[in-house]
Amino acid sequence: xxxxxxxxxxxxxxxxxxxxxxxxxxxxxxxxxxxxxxxxxxxxxxxxxxxxxxxxxxxxxxxxxxxxxxxxxxxxxxxxxxxxxxxxxxxxxxxxxxxxxxxxxxxxxxxxxxxxxxxxxxxxxxxxxxxxxxxxxxxxxxxxxxxxxxxxxxx
Amino acid sequence: xxxxxxxxxxxxxxxxxxxxxxxxxxxxxxxxxxxxxxxxxxxxxxxxxxxxxxxxxxxxxxxxxxxxxxxxxxxxxxxxxxxxxxxxxxxxxxxxx
Amino acid sequence: xxxxxxxxxxxxxxxxxxxxxxxxxxxxxxxxxxxxxxxxxxxxxxxxxxxxxxxxxxxxxxxxxxxxxxxxxxxxxxxxxxxxxxxxxxxxxx
Numbered sequence: 001x002x003x004x005x006x007x008x009x010x011x012x013x014x015x016x017x018x019x020x021x022x023x024x025x026x027x028x029x030x031x032x033x034x035x036x037x038x039x040x041x042x043x044x045x046x047x048x049x050x051x052x053x054x055x056x057x058x059x060x061x062x063x064x065x066x067x068x069x070x071x072x073x074x075x076x077x078x079x080x081x082x083x084x085x086x087x088x089x090x091x092x093x094x095x096x097x098x099x100x101x102x103x104x105x106x107x108x109x110x111x112x113x114x115x116x117x118x119x120x121x122x123x124x125x126x127x128x129x130x131x132x133x134x135x136x137x138x139x140x141x142x143x144x145x146x147x148x149x150x151x152x153x154x155x
Numbered sequence: 156x157x158x159x160x161x162x163x164x165x166x167x168x169x170x171x172x173x174x175x176x177x178x179x180x181x182x183x184x185x186x187x188x189x190x191x192x193x194x195x196x197x198x199x200x201x202x203x204x205x206x207x208x209x210x211x212x213x214x215x216x217x218x219x220x221x222x223x224x225x226x227x228x229x230x231x232x233x234x235x236x237x238x239x240x241x242x243x244x245x246x247x248x249x250x251x252x
Numbered sequence: 253x254x255x256x257x258x259x260x261x262x263x264x265x266x267x268x269x270x271x272x273x274x275x276x277x278x279x280x281x282x283x284x285x286x287x288x289x290x291x292x293x294x295x296x297x298x299x300x301x302x303x304x305x306x307x308x309x310x311x312x313x314x315x316x317x318x319x320x321x322x323x324x325x326x327x328x329x330x331x332x333x334x335x336x337x338x339x340x341x342x343x344x345x346x
Contacts, residue, residue, distance in 0.1 A: 075174060127246060
């Protein structure tokens with residue numbers, strides 16, 4: 001019952017953001033939010049994972065800063081005549097178990113400088129494409145994963 | 156005489172345009188499809204973020220601003236997903252012959 | 253301000269066009285899917301700038317629709333390719 005109510009609320013707020021508030025339109029918004037809740041519960045059933053709100057804000061700010069430096073890094077590489085990149089894949093064994101948490105972490109790490117997740121390999125490790133495989137990518141990812149784990153309870 | 160809000164808009168939109176230019180330069184110069192995908196997603200995302208930030212003072216009231224932020228959030232979410240899906244498909248295909 | 257925003261929109265559209273030319277050169281169809289991603293950010297930035305410049309109502313809604321459609325189109329296309337044994341089959345076709 002609880003995931004249903006919180007998702008319904010979230011979708012309704014999002015609908016209000018997009019459509020604007022008008023009392024006459026509210027039934028349409030409620031219907032849209034109900035449909036979205038139904039689809040989301042079907043596609044992503046409520047798992048054991050929990051999201052803690054306060055660390056979420058800190059994490060959002062952290063990843064916001066990271067995505068700025070990721071964009072700056074690409075700009076710097078693009079304009080540099082020598083372009084020092086060594087692209088390649090690394091396998092990263094993630095500690096995250098819940099699929100939802102994994103997906104969220106992959107989405108976040110696609111914003112990090114120099115990394116782009118490209119699915120899982122046959123051994124269940126994440127396959128990460130890096131702009132520079134000589135960088136300590138796995139260590140950086142482990143650090144980011146630690147921050148991420150403060151936000152989700154993954155069990 | 157321009158207001159502070161207008162100057163903020165001009166600075167942020169110029170910075171955003173710069174990152175779109177950087178993304179395209181990266182797209183032209185990077186050696187393979189996967190590195191080009193890096194250029195595309197990271198530089199352009201930041202460019203869009205700065206453009207949205209710059210447009211906020213010009214937005215049509217509080218709700219207009221919220222809507223701009225909603226567009227930006229959706230594009231981020233969609234972009235993060237699409238980039239991974241394309242990257243995985245490119246990895247499965249392997250290096251081009 | 254209107255001229256500035258329209259100018260910025262034009263500039264971004266120009267970078268998107270140059271990028272599109274590069275992406276559509278391939279080599280494969282999966283590589284070309286990234287064009288949707290490029291349109292999904294650059295096209296939307298230009299659209300939002302035009303909306304801010306002209307005050308045209310509904311342009312943000314078009315931007316939202318474009319963002320969602322670009323994402324769905326890419327995911328659907330990649331899934332349809334993945335169902336085949338490999339992308340090489342696609343390459344072998346003339």
